[in-house]
Amino acid sequence: MxxxxxxxxxxxxxxxxxxxxxxxxxxxxxxxxxxxxxxxxxxxxxxxxxxxxxxxxxxxxxxxxxxxxxxxxxxxxxxxxxxxxxxxxxxxxxxxxxxxxxxxxxxxxxxxxxxxxxxxxxxxxxxxxxxxxxxxxxxxxxxxxxxxxxxxxxxxxxxxxxxxxxDLDYSPPGHEFKMVPSSLGASSGEVVPPADGLAHAAEILNAGRRVAVLAGQGARGAARELTEVADVLGAGVAKALLGKDVLPDDLPFVTGAIGLLGTRPSYEMMRDCDTLLVVGSSFPYSQFLPDFDQARAVQIDADPAMLGMRYPFECNLPGDSAATLRALLPLLEREEDRSWRKGIEDNVRRWWQVMERRAHVTADPINPERVFHELSPLLPEDAIVTADSGSAANWYARHLRFGPGMSGSLSGTLATMGPGAPYATGAKFAHPGRPVIALVGDGAMQMNGINELITMGLYHHEWEDPRIVVGVLNNRDLNQVTWELRAMGGAPQFLPSQRLPDFPYAAFAESIGLRGIRVEDPEEVAGAWRSALAADRPCVVEFVTDGAVPPIPPHATLEQMESVAAALAKGDPDAWSVVKEGVKAKAQEFLPGGKSR
Known part of the structure; x- marks a missing residue:
């Protein structure tokens, strides 16, 4: 036939x-x-x-x-x-x-x-x-x-x-007029910018005394080169959200995420630098980059069409991130004054102390920051982590410390709800021997994540490592939009649009043959993660969290604070809890140490 x-x-x-x-x-x-x-x-x-x-x-x-x-x-x-x-x-x-x-x-x-x-x-x-x-x-x-x-x-x-x-019989294109033959295969090579472009970039970077690096997903595979460049220049490295796994978070000069979901060390580094190097990133929020007349800047990107965006770059280099950095390194001069680098490392160290305290601020019943904070040291060395859009993305960006060998992603530019769980399924077919953790809000779970659990149940018997852990933040609120209403619109929480029906996520997982764990006590968070990571099948861990815990930006502007205050004054149904949790969370940035309350 x-x-x-x-x-x-x-x-x-x-x-x-x-x-x-x-x-x-x-x-x-x-x-x-x-x-x-x-x-x-x-x-x-x-x-x-x-x-x-x-x-x-x-x-x-x-x-x-x-x-x-x-x-x-x-x-x-x-x-x-x-x-x-x-x-x-x-x-x-x-x-x-x-x-x-x-x-x-x-x-x-x-x-x-x-x-x-x-x-x-x-x-x-x-x-x-x-x-x-x-x-x-x-x-x-x-x-x-x-x-x-x-x-x-x-x-x-x-x-x-x-x-x-x-359903037609297949016949290949012939060796004749108006036929287009084809062939298989595509090889790729490492593109390196021309020598004059590299020299120009080196001149800019060598002249800087306070160099900041921003790395995105396009720098994946260039960890060694990024580390060497940052060391020579005495620079710190911030990471765009899609580049969270580009460099390990245990490196003392890595300031973490940048932007609304970012860290204060990243914000302060960009605020105070005199030189900026962007590698493999099209981070869109220019307000979190240096002022336009503040820093000389260099961009490296494999896609020439993405060069020159977001900032008035003085030098744009089209090329593979790792190959371009390797070619650039011999042209760079070591910065002997390490005070800028030391300041960045001190800020990073203090930031992680703040995050520790914020994670242990009391809430009703569970502080969502603690959910992510307790997971971080338990992540397997080869873990793949996915996150959904919403408040889960805030805590994913700030609290999870990735080590070498870990991978992570979410919907970066579209920031759509719904990919956290199906990303995890796709990741499992790509790497059936690696554990996968999906971090999802209850809005995304009700949108499509519940159905994705059925697919996980269908296929998990085939995977070498059957573990997919789905962590669900159950606060019965479309929480990120609620906070955006308060901080950006000056409007109170609108319950008919924001309040979600309660749903037994863990019990549903059990009903289809998966493992389910429901957590309402903050002291049980770490144990629940351990149990889920030891399960012999996909596991849903449902954390009942407090929606009043605020996703405070790294630098809350006066306008944002005024908008929240106006929203609460208009009769926000959760006003008192928002004030209480916001004050407690912000206070952790000013405490010298000790336990939070």
Whole structure:
């Protein structure tokens, strides 16, 4: 029997080394599903509970494997459901290929059932490469280019295949006019900027006396070079949220996260530096960078299109982070005055003491900061950590201290709710032998995380290490938006939009054969984490936390404080708790030591 187009799609994916495809079935991809059966499920079809979850799983797989993620969906509603997860991948520069079914060619334009103009729908999210396969000879070139472009540009691409085309006999492009042959494979090399650019960057950095470094996810793989550059220049290193795992947090000059979710040492380093080096980051919040007339600045990025953004850089270097830093190092002069570096290290040391005290501030019933603080020293050496958007991202950014070998990510640029749990599933298929921890708010769990637990239950028997620990902050509030209403809008908490129904997250996990632990006593937090990390299956740890504990920015502005005060004065239903917890949390920054209260 001759191969059909659908058979060749799977064959080509196998030839590219694709091992998993995350998706959900539908009649628009029935031809592909039949081919999967003929191919003995190779590459493996991973059944999500929803197409959005499939896209998030593919994104998580790509983030933690460094390989292209692939997802598949049917026509119409299935394709529409992919969009949020695909935008998450696009905005975080993650290579993902979407393969999407479409109504038969004979019905196109006829207002047929589930007919959606997919080329218009995907033209933004997959703008780097979006094609519809209309004849078999088109297929290899289109699929190859989709994978190659997604990988090379670290972006989203999409291939649309009408249902009737999937069932056509496959024939390759011929050696003739208007045929486009194709080939497999794509090699990558380390791009290094030209010598004059490196010399210019070195001149700027050598002239600085108070150098600050900002590292993002593009610096992943350049830890040794970053450490050496920071040592030579006597610099501190702040990390963008997507670059949290770029350098270990036990290095004394690493100031941690930057921005609204960041640390005070990062804020103060940027406030006081005279020179800025940005490596592999497009951190968007320029108000947390030095004043525009304050610092001379150098940027290094593998994508030339991302250079020159966010700050008036004096020197922009297109190149691989590690290779560029290695080429730059011999040109740098060692800063002999270490007072700037010592000040940064002192600030970092004091900050971790503040965080220790803030984690032990009493709350009703559990301080969410303590949940993350107690987890940090228990993280396995090879842990993969995912976090969802919301207040969980604050505590993930500030309290978790990553060591060498740990990995972590969240939805950085899109900051969408919902990826924390499906990222964890994708990470497990990328690294079935590593423990994975997902840190999720109750809003995200109710949005889609509960369903993702079903997928974890379906597949965990296959993983070498079956552990996925899902930590849920149960405060019955869409907490991050509540605080944004107070701090940015000067509006009190609006219960009809913010209050969440209670849900038994741990009990639900138990009901589907997973482990579930509910924690209401702060003294049981550490023990619950230990039990979850020792479980022989995925485990949900439900922490009943206090939504009145404020995610205080590293430098709360007068406007923010006035907005919160105005919101409370307007009758915020949680006003007294907010005042009480806010005062206690802020006070920890001024205590010389001792126990918090």
């Amino acid at each position: 001759a191969d059909l187009v659908s058979d060749h799609v799977l064959k080509r994916l196998r030839e590219w080394g694709v091992e998993h495809v995350f998706g959900y079935p539908g009649d628009g991809i029935n031809g592909l599903l039949a081919a999967w059966e003929r191919a003995d499920d190779s590459p493996r079809f991973i059944q999500a509970r929803h197409e959005e979850l499939a896209a998030f799983e593919a994104t998580g797989y790509a983030k933690f494997s460094g390989r292209v993620g692939v997802c598949v969906a049917t026509s119409g509603p299935g394709a529409i459901h992919l969009l949020n997860g695909l935008y998450d991948a696009k905005l975080d520069h993650v290579p993902v290929v979407a393969i999407v079914g479409q109504t038969a060619r004979s019905a196109m334009g006829g207002s047929y059932q589930q007919e959606v103009d997919l080329m218009s729908l995907f033209k933004d999210v997959a703008g780097d490469y979006l094609q519809m396969v209309t004849v078999p000879e088109q297929l290899p070139n289109v699929l190859d280019r989709a994978i190659r472009i997604a990988t090379a540009r670290r972006t989203v691409t999409a291939v649309v295949i009408p249902a009737d085309v999937q």
